[in-house]
Amino acid sequence: MKREKPVNNIVADRHKVWFFAGAETRDEKFNVFTGSYIRLMKQILQEDFEHVKGVNYGSSALNVIWALNNAQKPIMNPEKDKITSSAVKRLIEGIPSASTQITITSSSSGSIVAAQTACYLAEKNRNFELFSLPFHLVLGASMLSEESALFAALKKYQKQGIIGKIIHDEVLDKDDSANGVGGKTRGEAYSNAFGLMFPFFSKKYKGPSFLNTHPEKGHVHRKRSKTVTKKQ
Numbered sequence: 001m002k003r004e005k006p007v008n009n010i011v012a013d014r015h016k017v018w019f020f021a022g023a024e025t026r027d028e029k030f031n032v033f034t035g036s037y038i039r040l041m042k043q044i045l046q047e048d049f050e051h052v053k054g055v056n057y058g059s060s061a062l063n064v065i066w067a068l069n070n071a072q073k074p075i076m077n078p079e080k081d082k083i084t085s086s087a088v089k090r091l092i093e094g095i096p097s098a099s100t101q102i103t104i105t106s107s108s109s110g111s112i113v114a115a116q117t118a119c120y121l122a123e124k125n126r127n128f129e130l131f132s133l134p135f136h137l138v139l140g141a142s143m144l145s146e147e148s149a150l151f152a153a154l155k156k157y158q159k160q161g162i163i164g165k166i167i168h169d170e171v172l173d174k175d176d177s178a179n180g181v182g183g184k185t186r187g188e189a190y191s192n193a194f195g196l197m198f199p200f201f202s203k204k205y206k207g208p209s210f211l212n213t214h215p216e217k218g219h220v221h222r223k224r225s226k227t228v229t230k231k232q
Contacts, residue, residue, distance in 0.1 A: 010132050012101035017041065017049045018091060020117070022108030022141075023063035027053040034107065050094060055086045055113065067109035068189040070116055071182020073149035078120040087117040088124065095131055102135035108221070111142035112182060115150055122157040134164035140171040141221065145180040177205055178221040 019041065021034045030038065041049040057063050066083060078084040095102065104121075106114035118137050125131060137154065144151055146168065157163040172179045181192040195202030196210035196219075212218040 010099055012133055013099045014096050015045075015048055015101045015103065016094070016096060017045060017103045017105060018094075019049070019051045020055070020087070020104070020106040020110035020114040021051065022110050023056070023060040023067070025056060025110070026058065027056075037107070052087055052090055054090065055083050064109055064193075067112040067143055068182060068193055069186060071112045071143055071145070071148065071150065071189055072185055074119040074153045075116055078116065078123075081116075083113055084116050084120050087113060088120050091117070091121060092124075092130060098131050099133065100131055101133050102131065103138065104135060105138040105140065106142070107140045108178075109143055111139040111144050112150075114139060115144055115154060118163060119150070119153050119157065122162040126162060134158075134161055136165040136167075137163055138167045138171060141173055141176065142168060142171075142179060143182040144168070145183050147180075148182060148184050150182075173220060176220045178210060178219070 019038065021030065021038075024030075025034050038049075038051050057066065075081050075084055078088070091102075091104075104114050104118055114137065118135070121135070125135075151168075154163060154166055158166055178196060181189065181196060183189045183192055192204070193210075195205040199205040199207045199209055208214075208217060208219050210219045210221065
């Protein structure tokens with residue numbers, strides 16, 4: 001029988017955490033932060049933590065382009081999109097039980113994959129046929145703008161009780177100008193991206209360039225991808 005809302009007295013019998021990494025990540029290739037995060041979470045949660053593989057393109061540039069193109073609003077037909085369809089399929093196949101507490105975590109451009117996946121998963125579980133508890137969402141070092149229709153959709157699902165906690169601004173790195181780069185429109189997203197890469201042409205952004213990966217003088221977002229922890 002379909003349920004229109006979750007049963008509040010259901011107690012989770014297990015917790016499962018999924019992680020969507022940033023543009024540089026491949027199935028077995030990570031930057032310093034991502035690799036250390038995955039290893040740590042695996043040590044703590046073991047089989048209850050999973051890095052979502054097989055959803056990124058083989059090119060960092062293509063992953064960034066996908067994120068910039070899809071940061072503004074929910075994808076209209078997510079079942080036809082390679083990334084969202086693959087991501088939701090992997091999550092559904094990996095849910096241990098209907099009363100599992102699910103948490104989706106992410107970093108950098110992976111925050112857009114996570115946000116789009118969350119919207120698609122929320123729609124598929126609108127009647128709580130797949131699992132019984134609202135799932136939580138963590139968007140770290142996020143490209144997602146809180147002024148976007150995509151963020152508004154996440155808040156709508158939260159209000160409806162399908163999504164539980166949404167953690168966003170609490171895990172944004174201080175002084176990281178890449179936060180919210182996805183903007184409200186694609187035009188704004190690409191304008192922001194251009195300004196990040198070439199700040200000397202931009203009135204909105206200051207240096208260093210996002211392309212600068214120097215461990216001390218580089219852009220904050222890129223420097224912190226080369227450290228064990230994001231937050232300092």
